Amino acid sequence: MISIAVIGLGNVGSHLYNAFKKVSNISVTQLNSRHLKDTSDFDIAIIAVSDDAITEVSKQVNTPLVVHTSGSAGMAELQNKSRKGVFYPLQTFTKDTIVDFDRIPICIEAENDQDLKLLEKLVAFISDRIFHISSEQRKSIHVSAVFVNNFVNHMYTMAESICKEHNVPFQILHPLIEETVNKIKTIRPIEAQTGPAKRNDIKTIQKHLDLLNQQQQEIYIKLTESIQVYGKKL
């Protein structure tokens, strides 16, 4: 039996707590980061708080092994006196949405092989996608995630607002959105690139710009230029 304290009541903490709760070989407790009493009864503390609070919270934790769940904080931001590690689930979590951990990549890091083995064991209980990732690599994953999640979602937001202005249902774009994702499962994204920017089709680009407001135009021009720069690197 491994006993885990999940520290933090946010989305990541709650989803991890729910995932471990289902595992018979694990006993798990969720704790508020502001009311940490004695944590020395647990084997592992998983700190799932905002990046800014990791250092402060870790100072109050007494478990033999302390890990945080952040994509952008280094392992060294933990200031507990015991051993340190990272347990970073690479997914976007929403409150009240059921998460199937099975397919979520979990990036682990530890100071020694024994702890790495322990974290591997922990991952195996909830997911079959384990990755050994250094703090430096993890930072690059975190910024990449901004591109494929935050920025992609913003592209959807802009498209939805263009559709709305012209009384077109946004749902009409769903099959195209899905196919865009499907394509990169078999070919590299740079090879999947199509469209007026890639073709340097000035006439179509101009037609598009004529339909857009100033903010949309700025994004359109910037991304068109960027596609062309990447195209030359191919």
Add this chain to the structure above:
Amino acid sequence: MISIAVIGLGNVGSHLYNAFKKVSNISVTQLNSRHLKDTSDFDIAIIAVSDDAITEVSKQVNTPLVVHTSGSAGMAELQNKSRKGVFYPLQTFTKDTIVDFDRIPICIEAENDQDLKLLEKLVAFISDRIFHISSEQRKSIHVSAVFVNNFVNHMYTMAESICKEHNVPFQILHPLIEETVNKIKTIRPIEAQTGPAKRNDIKTIQKHLDLLNQQQQEIYIKLTESIQVYGKKL
């Protein structure tokens, strides 16, 4: 029996030809746009050529009804003497990839109700997603498609190159990419927006910028600003 001439040997023409070939009530022929002899034997010509060539090709076509398949060309760019329409399948087509037309939205437009009915019939043979879309609306769909397909794919390209620089397998991002698409099936993209731009988390934004090259930084800053502008409109 409806007889169709698909004009153009590119991706759209070939995929439409293959889709109609399977329909027992339709006879379909694919023609090279440069060798148009007599087309008056057909009921409908579907011109699937580059936007620039639509006007020239349409002048040589003699079918009672002529439609083009372009997202950005107006119906009026057709210069045939007979009736005109549009038959725009909203999807990204790749050579040698099998396309399941069933779920592809097809946007139709015609000069009169009778032709619109005929085009509806045509769509029904290959897809269950029919949309009546004006030339003006279609142009807005076409530019929206650039955002959700071309620009989104470019985000994937940038993320892949960041991963590569840090020896991280791009596949680690696939579950996040899929979840990003799944979210907007149930909530509006603007409501699904998360991340440092949305939270105005300056520390994390600065950490990210430190990891990027100049071109990546410019895109990151531009899109971060844009997310914040849209956030204020909410």
